[in-house]
Amino acid sequence: MxxxxxxxxxxxxxxxxxxxxxxxxxxxxxxxxxxxxxxxxxxxxxxxxxxxxxxxxxxxxxxxxxxxxxxxxxxxxxxxxxxxxxxxxxxxxxxxxxxxxxxTTDDTADMAIALMLAVTRRIPEGLAAMKGEWAGWSPMGFLGGRMAGRRLGILGMGRIGQAVARRARAFGLQVHYHNRKRLRPEVEAEVEATWWESLDQMVSRMDIISINCPHTPATFHLMNARRLKLLKPSAVIVNTSRGEVIDENALTRGLRAGEIAGAGLDVLENGRVNPRLQELPNVVLLPHMGSAxxxxxxxxxxxxxxxxxxxxxxxxxxxxxxxxxx
CATH class of the missing domain: 3.40.50.720 (NAD(P)-binding Rossmann-like Domain)
Incomplete structure (x- = not known):
């Protein structure tokens, strides 16, 4: 030059x-x-x-x-x-x-796990209670779900997806994944992950879905209304990738209708907060902090x-x- x-x-x-x-x-x-x-x-x-x-x-x-x-x-x-x-x-x-x-591979993977914990263990609700009027401990208060034993389906098994998988094993999660190409056998063995050729089949059987694929024309609304309806009513979806991968309106409808148990979103489809998502107690929203x-x-x-x-x-x-x- x-x-x-x-x-x-x-x-x-x-x-x-x-x-x-x-x-x-x-x-x-x-x-x-x-x-x-x-x-x-x-x-x-x-x-x-x-x-x-x-x-x-x-x-x-x-x-x-x-x-x-x-x-x-x-x-x-x-x-x-x-x-x-x-x-x-x-x-x-x-x-x-x-x-x-x-x-930012490790930072983003840490945030994905943090969101899984926040949604399944109802951490924001607990935080809100401690800032308001808390009546004291009770056996049935703020009951969440145990992470260990759940099936985690990772959508996109690049650097970040693999980092999420390694962390997930430490929490006792069973790791599954869908990717454009199957990982090499030695990489698959290292992260102890099961490959699903069919995204539909994986989505319908998981307890937690983690979105870790980039936003491209091929992944826009990959989690569309039809696919979101395949989720079990007890399932949780976490996104630390790009908001555009999920049809946010369809996700909001599913959450409001009780068809999806919860969501943890560090990214939003339009870069702005959807007020209808904001008001749901089973949704954790963060301001794109994954790499921060x-x-x-x-x-x-x-x-x-x-x-x-x-x-x-x-x-x-x-x-x-x-x-x-x-």
């Missing part, structure tokens, strides 16, 4: 150590105050920068990419998911896209920097995303 420093625009505030390193290496424009860029601000930035560092809240569609200036050659996404970026259009325009895979650890956020920033630095040195970014991967 020559000797001149790249102009890098970062769309959201990042950990200070990451911002400091970016400033040392590049001509960087940081986001202050920390608020999502408007579409107009994104278009303006993409019209003049060499590298854009967006996050999940920035929808980089074909229209915006079409307005990009000739200097923009890399979109170095801060995060693993790239469903908010039109990777194919970017590639057609000669713009590379990179992401930060693998960094200090360590994870710093490591994500380090990956972004490595991708930009490698690109600046004239090489392929190590975490380049190509359309065929999606």
């Amino acid at each position: 020559g000797g001149s420093r790249l102009n890098v625009v970062v769309t959201r505030a990042l950990p200070q150590v990451v911002e400091t390193r970016l400033k040392e290496l590049f001509d960087v424009e940081l986001r202050d105050p920390d608020s999502p860029m408007t579409r107009e601000e994104l278009a303006e930035a993409m019209g003049r920068c060499d590298v854009l560092v967006p996050t999940i809240t920035d929808k980089i569609d074909a229209g915006l990419i079409g307005q990009a200036g000739p200097r923009l050659k890399l979109i170095a996404n801060y995060g693993a998911g790239v469903d908010h970026i039109d990777v194919s259009t970017a590639r057609a325009k000669g713009i590379l896209v990179s992401n930060t895979p693998g960094v 650890t200090v360590e994870g956020r710093v490591e994500m920033g380090e990956k972004v920097i490595i991708n930009i630095k490698t690109f600046a040195d004239g090489h392929r970014p190590p975490d380049q995303v190509v359309p065929g991967m999606l």
Whole structure:
């Protein structure tokens, strides 16, 4: 890329150590105050920068990419998911896209287990009682269900799905999974997981469903109204992946009708809270906290920097995303 420093625009505030390193290496424009860029601000930035560092809240569609200036050659996404970026259009325009895979695997898997516990053991209801009027302990108060012995069905057995499986075994859960491709026998044995070729059959037999697949055109509403009706009335569904994988309206109807026992959602279909979900006592909602650890956020920033630095040195970014991967 020559000797001149790249102009890098970062769309959201990042950990200070990451911002400091970016400033040392590049001509960087940081986001202050920390608020999502408007579409107009994104278009303006993409019209003049060499590298854009967006996050999940920035929808980089074909229209915006079409307005990009000739200097923009890399979109170095801060995060693993790239469903908010039109990777194919970017590639057609000669713009590379990179992401930060693998960094938040353990953090997200921890959150999936936390949500399973929160829903099955009614933790939010207990917390609410302690902030209000608690009448004292009783044998029948806040009865939940035991995790051990339940069947967990993992939808999507990539890095995060496998990390969930390893944790689940420690809680005594029986691990099952559905994936586009069956795991290699040695990996399957290591996580002690049973493969289901049919998602319908797996869903109908599980006590807990954990959504751990990425959002792609093929996984949009994978858990649709028909599939949600296959769940046992005692089943719980947990999602730490992307809200779009579940038909949220159908899920809400099922929960309200008592056809699904509970849900733990760290992600929402439209990025906004559905008030009808909010009012249900058997639903635990979190504000996309799955990857929100200090360590994870710093490591994500380090990956972004490595991708930009490698690109600046004239090489392929190590975490380049190509359309065929999606």
